[in-house]
Amino acid sequence: MPQEIHTHALANGLTLLAERMPHVRSAAFHILVPAGAAHDPAGKHGLAGLLCDLMTRGAGTRDSRQLSDALDNLGVDRGESTGTLNVQLSGATLARNLLPTLAIYADILLRPHLPEGELDAAKSLSLQDLQSIEDEPQRKVMIELRKRYYPDPLGRDQRGTAEGVMAATIDDVRSHHRTLFHPRDVILAVAGDVDWPALKGEVERLFVDWKPQARPPLAVARPEPKSGHIDKDLDQTQIALAFPSVPIGDPDFYHARGAVGVLSQDMSSRLFTNVREKHGLCYSVYASYETFRDRAAIVGYAGARPELAQETLDRTLEEFRTLVNGIEPDELDRVRVGLKSALIMRQESTSARASAIASDWYFLNRIRPLEEIQAAIDGLTVRGVLDYLRRHPAKGVTVVTLGPGALQVSQK
Amino acid sequence: MPQEIHTHALANGLTLLAERMPHVRSAAFHILVPAGAAHDPAGKHGLAGLLCDLMTRGAGTRDSRQLSDALDNLGVDRGESTGTLNVQLSGATLARNLLPTLAIYADILLRPHLPEGELDAAKSLSLQDLQSIEDEPQRKVMIELRKRYYPDPLGRDQRGTAEGVMAATIDDVRSHHRTLFHPRDVILAVAGDVDWPALKGEVERLFVDWKPQARPPLAVARPEPKSGHIDKDLDQTQIALAFPSVPIGDPDFYHARGAVGVLSQDMSSRLFTNVREKHGLCYSVYASYETFRDRAAIVGYAGARPELAQETLDRTLEEFRTLVNGIEPDELDRVRVGLKSALIMRQESTSARASAIASDWYFLNRIRPLEEIQAAIDGLTVRGVLDYLRRHPAKGVTVVTLGPGALQVSQK
Numbered sequence: 142m143p144q145e146i147h148t149h150a151l152a153n154g155l156t157l158l159a160e161r162m163p164h165v166r167s168a169a170f171h172i173l174v175p176a177g178a179a180h181d182p183a184g185k186h187g188l189a190g191l192l193c194d195l196m197t198r199g200a201g202t203r204d205s206r207q208l209s210d211a212l213d214n215l216g217v218d219r220g221e222s223t224g225t226l227n228v229q230l231s232g233a234t235l236a237r238n239l240l241p242t243l244a245i246y247a248d249i250l251l252r253p254h255l256p257e258g259e260l261d262a263a264k265s266l267s268l269q270d271l272q273s274i275e276d277e278p279q280r281k282v283m284i285e286l287r288k289r290y291y292p293d294p295l296g297r298d299q300r301g302t303a304e305g306v307m308a309a310t311i312d313d314v315r316s317h318h319r320t321l322f323h324p325r326d327v328i329l330a331v332a333g334d335v336d337w338p339a340l341k342g343e344v345e346r347l348f349v350d351w352k353p354q355a356r357p358p359l360a361v362a363r364p365e366p367k368s369g370h371i372d373k374d375l376d377q378t379q380i381a382l383a384f385p386s387v388p389i390g391d392p393d394f395y396h397a398r399g400a401v402g403v404l405s406q407d408m409s410s411r412l413f414t415n416v417r418e419k420h421g422l423c424y425s426v427y428a429s430y431e432t433f434r435d436r437a438a439i440v441g442y443a444g445a446r447p448e449l450a451q452e453t454l455d456r457t458l459e460e461f462r463t464l465v466n467g468i469e470p471d472e473l474d475r476v477r478v479g480l481k482s483a484l485i486m487r488q489e490s491t492s493a494r495a496s497a498i499a500s501d502w503y504f505l506n507r508i509r510p511l512e513e514i515q516a517a518i519d520g521l522t523v524r525g526v527l528d529y530l531r532r533h534p535a536k537g538v539t540v541v542t543l544g545p546g547a548l549q550v551s552q553k
Numbered sequence: 554m555p556q557e558i559h560t561h562a563l564a565n566g567l568t569l570l571a572e573r574m575p576h577v578r579s580a581a582f583h584i585l586v587p588a589g590a591a592h593d594p595a596g597k598h599g600l601a602g603l604l605c606d607l608m609t610r611g612a613g614t615r616d617s618r619q620l621s622d623a624l625d626n627l628g629v630d631r632g633e634s635t636g637t638l639n640v641q642l643s644g645a646t647l648a649r650n651l652l653p654t655l656a657i658y659a660d661i662l663l664r665p666h667l668p669e670g671e672l673d674a675a676k677s678l679s680l681q682d683l684q685s686i687e688d689e690p691q692r693k694v695m696i697e698l699r700k701r702y703y704p705d706p707l708g709r710d711q712r713g714t715a716e717g718v719m720a721a722t723i724d725d726v727r728s729h730h731r732t733l734f735h736p737r738d739v740i741l742a743v744a745g746d747v748d749w750p751a752l753k754g755e756v757e758r759l760f761v762d763w764k765p766q767a768r769p770p771l772a773v774a775r776p777e778p779k780s781g782h783i784d785k786d787l788d789q790t791q792i793a794l795a796f797p798s799v800p801i802g803d804p805d806f807y808h809a810r811g812a813v814g815v816l817s818q819d820m821s822s823r824l825f826t827n828v829r830e831k832h833g834l835c836y837s838v839y840a841s842y843e844t845f846r847d848r849a850a851i852v853g854y855a856g857a858r859p860e861l862a863q864e865t866l867d868r869t870l871e872e873f874r875t876l877v878n879g880i881e882p883d884e885l886d887r888v889r890v891g892l893k894s895a896l897i898m899r900q901e902s903t904s905a906r907a908s909a910i911a912s913d914w915y916f917l918n919r920i921r922p923l924e925e926i927q928a929a930i931d932g933l934t935v936r937g938v939l940d941y942l943r944r945h946p947a948k949g950v951t952v953v954t955l956g957p958g959a960l961q962v963s964q965k
Contacts, residue, residue, distance in 0.1 A: 205830075
């Protein structure tokens with residue numbers, strides 16, 4: 142199947158992307174608005190999340206109830222989330238319901254009511270979400286890692302703080318919407334059984350009146366990553382770590398993915414076999430790659446019984462550090478096969494495709510053709526990955542632990 | 554797209570099912586073996602999980618390492634899980650790799666090494682999985698609910714018990730495999746770009762030597778559901794509840810799904826709007842339907858701050874109980890749209906289809922055509938759902954709570 146990709150830039154700065162998948166009956170959409178938690182003003186951390194919640198509580202001619210009824214009447218399986226840099230609104234439904242669905246999302250983006258009467262309920266939910274993290278140590282340790290590893294505001298918890306949520310007024314929410322919800326750099330990506338001329342015409346019609354305006358720039362602090370321990374009476378010690386990698390646009394990007402793959406792609410990867418299976422040290426251990434536009438990190442996680450936690454941390458760090466000493470051609474072969482297999486399987490899901498083309502546009506300002514990604518994966522070599530690791534070694538690793546008792550971090 | 558479904562019964566009792574999805578390049582498989590945790594012998598609860606872990610640590614001519622390498626070389630995205638009644642082995646890969654993948658799974662099912670040298674590592678992982686539940690209160694309360702609601706062994710935690718895991722020997726694991734891993738009633742379902750004659754021939758070849766043998770019958774105790782509270786110092790009180798419904802083969806099955814849909818299908822459903830949104834009582838609240846072949850339940854969950862927990866429980870129970878008093882046609886319309894939309898979207902995923910046809914065969918001994926399910930959803934009426942609710946009211950609800958301080962359960 143050759144890919145059929147369309148792009149269209151509206152005069153106001155919004156970009157419409159579409160991938161036509163002719164053999165499906167559904168269509169998925171993925172909207173990115175650069176209005177994530179990093180933009181929350183001082184003292185009001187949590188405002189982005191409140192705004193994101195309130196935007197779907199009435200918009201255009203519909204009140205809160207009518208809005209969710211209308212979307213449910215179109216069979217939309219939807220979700221909204223506040224990220225560090227972007228707010229994401231996404232969903233999937235039958236292809237024939239896509240255009241009426243997008244019309245509702247135009248109301249949500251441009252004409253939300255942001256009703257004062259629902260602010261308390263939204264705040265209560267935000268506070269409970271914040272509090273629930275206390276009962277989810279695995280999530281908590283990753284949040285605490287990001288706070289300590291990335292410079293502010295990139296390391297912020299998207300949920301904000303209890304103080305910030307409580308301090309926010311309805312005027313704050315409304316002014317946050319006015320300040321940040323502009324069409325410039327907004328990405329609206331669609332994948333599935335789409336009729337491009339009809340889609341393009343309708344999106345033009347729906348969004349043509351959205352006035353462009355500059356967003357306030359984001360000031361990012363100087364990075365000062367620091368390790369730390371949070372003492373808590375838990376049955377498992379939670380371990381999180383991070384060190385720098387290269388962002389997605391970097392020539393070394395696929396090498397970084399290859400390195401993470403050797404460590405943690407599947408059940409024959411090093412962390413799983415050496416830390417989990419061979420020694421039975423911990424139930425869960427993984428590495429992953431995460432990227433901003435201008436910086437990226439390899440992060441790791443392990444959760445272990447307190448009496449095994451030190452050994453788990455030592456062995457996990459050892460796996461990260463010794464990777465540069467050598468990789469077997471077989472290991473990289475498996476990473477290549479796995480990456481390509483996952484790529485093709487994701488290609489069959491409308492939601493995955495809508496999200497992928499939005500992400501490509503956000504990071505690269507273009508959509509990578511499937512063949513390009515496949516060729517880059519095929520081109521991975523042991524030498525290339527090792528060279529990357531020499532340039533970006535697992536040194537000065539930031540380690541954050543959560544549990545009963547601190548651990549020793551050997552900084553070789 | 555008309556569905557193209559094939560079934561083939563092997564002489565030894567294994568059933569092969571396939572759905573051909575011609576526009577995809579992947580293929581997914583889903584294997585059900587009736588060897589779940591309910592079959593664990595007294596004193597050895599956890600044996601099914603240990604066996605499931607050890608089966609993939611070497612089989613046929615491959616040792617543990619070679620086996621996971623071989624699967625990763627085929628790009629198989631796989632998972633094994635131990636359920637109450639069935640062990641499930643599933644995966645997805647490129648369609649051209651399907652037959653070699655199934656050849657490896659024939660080794661795993663028929664000729665696992667079950668190496669003694671890896672038992673300790675498997676036990677350690679099982680114990681850590683059991684222990685990690687203590688740090689995951691939402692999972693824990695649902696496990697505790699099932700223990701109290703369903704009769705033994707149906708309410709068992711699939712992970713078993715620490716005592717059972719520690720007591721298990723390699724001979725126990727091997728004898729458990731001999732006792733339970735037989736082809737009778739095993740379901741091997743495949744969906745994707747499959748070549749049916751080739752698949753059928755290869756599965757015949759791979760499994761023809763698997764000797765049929767009777768499985769020991771399962772004795773299920775008399776149901777005696779009982780509510781309870783588990784005191785634990787948590788930031789959220791976890792609430793779980795259950796009451797009887799009808800199993801999937803029952804003429805009332807779609808009415809039961811309709812009732813659960815009105816309560817909890819999407820963001821305009823009653824639990825979400827009335828308990829979460831309107832009052833901001835709790836971040837997470839839902840109802841779901843779960844079924845065995847001969848019995849089923851509607852279960853509910855809510856997690857709330859301790860000071861809001863009593864009101865959350867009261868309002869949640871009230872929503873379950875007052876549903877029988879009336880349903881708006883609009884509400885049921887949305888449930889119908891949502892169910893049909895989800896049905897068609899799941900139809901586009903090879904993994905979802907492999908799992909769905911295996912499940913249909915397990916519960917119904919046939920595969921429901923898409924049109925049949927659509928017609929049943931279209932045929933849902935308010936009157937039909939209310940009649941079902943009158944016959945199966947939310948009475949004598951079993952409530953299990955976990956957190957700081959017990960709650961009052963009003964049994965109206």
